[in-house]
Amino acid sequence: MGPKGSLATRARFATRASCGARVEDEKAPDDRRRPRISWDPSGPIGPLGRCGSADREQGRINRHPRREEKAMEKSAMTPTTVLFVCARNAGLSIMAEAYLNHLALPDLRAFSAGLEPAETVHPGALRALAQAGLALEALAPKAMELFALPQAPQPDVVVALGSEPLGGREPRWLRPPRRLGWLIGDPASRPGPVSVSVFSEAFAALRERIDRAVAEAHFAGLSLAHAV
Numbered sequence: 001m002g003p004k005g006s007l008a009t010r011a012r013f014a015t016r017a018s019c020g021a022r023v024e025d026e027k028a029p030d031d032r033r034r035p036r037i038s039w040d041p042s043g044p045i046g047p048l049g050r051c052g053s054a055d056r057e058q059g060r061i062n063r064h065p066r067r068e069e070k071a072m073e074k075s076a077m078t079p080t081t082v083l084f085v086c087a088r089n090a091g092l093s094i095m096a097e098a099y100l101n102h103l104a105l106p107d108l109r110a111f112s113a114g115l116e117p118a119e120t121v122h123p124g125a126l127r128a129l130a131q132a133g134l135a136l137e138a139l140a141p142k143a144m145e146l147f148a149l150p151q152a153p154q155p156d157v158v159v160a161l162g163s164e165p166l167g168g169r170e171p172r173w174l175r176p177p178r179r180l181g182w183l184i185g186d187p188a189s190r191p192g193p194v195s196v197s198v199f200s201e202a203f204a205a206l207r208e209r210i211d212r213a214v215a216e217a218h219f220a221g222l223s224l225a226h227a228v
Contacts, residue, residue, distance in 0.1 A: 079109045080219050083155035083177070085166065089114025089141040090122045091188025092161040095203050098134045100210055108219055111153060115169055117141035122188040128199035145171045157219055161206075162186040180218070182209050 082100060084093040089112055097112035118141045126136055146152055148171035155177045160166045161184055184205050187198045213219055 079107050080156045081153050082110045082157045084112040084159045086161040086186055087115050087164050088118040090118035091125045092186045094121050094139050095125055096206050098129050099207055102134050113142045113144040117143050124194050124196050124199040127196045128203045148173055
């Protein structure tokens, strides 16, 4: 087994992702089994629709002028993809994803991921979101490497949350995203039991930062889909 935090380890966690992460076993030359991570566009349907569908549809486009023109028009309407990242994708980034998607802005969509994803979302985060009236369906920890795969939603903006910077642990993106860092304490990283009120305070801080970013157009006009 690889070291803790390796891609193989994160791939196992990614099988719980709601957007169609898939891990297949592949036989190595030494007869050991190694997991191969892939993005399954036919996976379960989340709050943003079937993940990978846009990429799959664009993949069927032939070199027909009318079809290419329609594809360009569709790409021009592609929303900016914001990827929130924290250490375990069990608290802060999950709440940020849920809130930005809850706003239902036509030009923005959110996902979240972790450097070393937990197996499940922290119960305190789920209770804080439920108290705020946000939907909990399709929320699950995911590995950041998933979003570097060809058929996965490509982030236009990566927002690092918490006190731990991404450093050199980002994957090689298919296209370079804009990077932001928000220093907000992550209750999910605290040892021992953490009260729901602590998660509610962190959620309030996240909501304020996201509202400000939307109002000041920090995410606006960053989609690079037209260049795909």
